[in-house]
Amino acid sequence: MEKLTAYVHQLDDLAIGLTILTAAALAGIVVKYIIFWLLHIYNRHDNPYLVRSLTENLNRPLAFFIPLLFVSISLPGLPFSEQRVEILRRITEILDIIAFAWILVKLTDVARDLVRHQYAIDKTDNIRERKLFTQLTFMKRLAVTIIIFIATALILLSFDAVRKLGTGLLTSAGVAGIVVGFAAQRSIANLLAGLQLAFTQPIRIDDVLVVEGEFGRVEEITMTYVVLRLWDNRRLILPLNYFIEKPFQNWTRTGSDILATVYLYTDYTVPVDAVRNELNRILAGTDLWDKRVSGLQVTDSKERTLELRALMSANSSGIAWDLRCLVREKLVLFIQQNYPGALPKTRSEFVGENIPAIAEVS
Structure with a gap:
């Protein structure tokens, strides 16, 4: 009972x-x-x-x-x-x-x-915003890592067995630190590289880079690697140390505006002034040109061709790419339709009784 x-x-x-x-x-x-x-x-x-x-x-x-x-x-x-x-x-x-x-x-x-x-990052001149967002992204990830680490440590230390084990490990902390340092030296190097990137900022979020021969934008910066979104939507993953140890091109380091170039190779008989006037007409008729810089010069003379360089400015690298394609297409079409004889030629000389002395092969 x-x-x-x-x-x-x-x-x-x-x-x-x-x-x-x-x-x-x-x-x-x-x-x-x-x-x-x-x-x-x-x-x-x-x-x-x-x-x-x-x-x-x-x-x-x-x-x-x-x-x-x-x-x-x-x-x-x-x-x-x-x-x-x-x-x-x-x-x-x-x-x-x-x-x-x-x-x-x-x-x-x-x-x-x-x-x-x-701070809006979607405007044209967004260098200040991208600089701030790059620092903010890295600091956020670092803060989250520290919070999770401290929370895990507090949970483990709430158990007496773990606390006693930790006390014992403190006596060998020097040896353990050396072992951990050697084992995690790559991770530590990436962490230090991330701090250096966040504050010196050779790259920022949404920067336009040319790396390993690939053109792309910085999509994400983590604590260990950087993600580049390439022009065809592929992703190139690179460790943080890469941007500390190796050279690369940053097209938006000090501004989003950029100069675009188009090279043409023509015969020596090309009327340069006519091509220059056509370039000015093409640029005046498109909104891709920002009206700051334009010009056409003969930059080299080779054995068989002249090298013409058309120079123009645009507000961003993406617009500059479209502008280059447009100018290249229009100038080639202009020469084809108006001065076909100015297209590149190969000249050869034949010696014989019934053969002309010089022949031109287009």
Whole structure:
């Protein structure tokens, strides 16, 4: 009879404890929804970007953290044994650390949203914005890594066995540091290269680069590698150390405007002034030219051809590419239609009684 009474008493305590925990969690859920309901009403009237970003990014982590906080507060009132309460307290502490780390990670997203709202990267002259976004991207990734590392360390140190193990490892920290340093030297080098790239900025987000003979834009900069989106939508992945140790071309280092060139190879009989006037006419008739620089010069004279260089300016590398293609096509068509004799020729001399002295082969 006594065992039955004790068993029933335990069931009563369990039911009361579960009721308290459920009520605490529900209270936390209600408080969370009230807070976000008030924020939603505030957003509908004033629509501040900060509050909207907070509600969008912190909705899910706070839906987990606030009920968990109420559960933690209710633990001392549970009719359980000290051992069970201690187990529940340990579990809630671990979950609290995870939830708080989640909130901190989402706060980095809030900071990113505020910067993106303040500075628009989609305008033509966006060097300042790209510089800021490059630093922000790297610092965000670094902050998230540090938050996850500290949260993991706090969770592990909450266990006595791990804490004792850590105390023992401290005595051999020098040897362990040397071993870890050799094992992770490439990762450490990439991390230091990332810090150097973020602040010296030889490259930035959306920079136009020519690397390994490939033309592309910087799409992403992580803590270990850089992603280039090439002109045909392929992705070129390069380690951060590459941009510290090897040369590359950055077409948008100091500005997005660029000079475009087109080379033509013609016969010596080409009327240069006529081609120059045609270039000016082509540029005046297109919006791709920004009206800053234009010109055509004879830049070289080879054995069989003259080298003509057409020079023109554009607002960006993408526009410059289209402008080069347009000018090249139009100038070749102009020479074909008006001066076909000025196309490149190969001249040969034949010696014989019934053969002309000189023949031209187009």
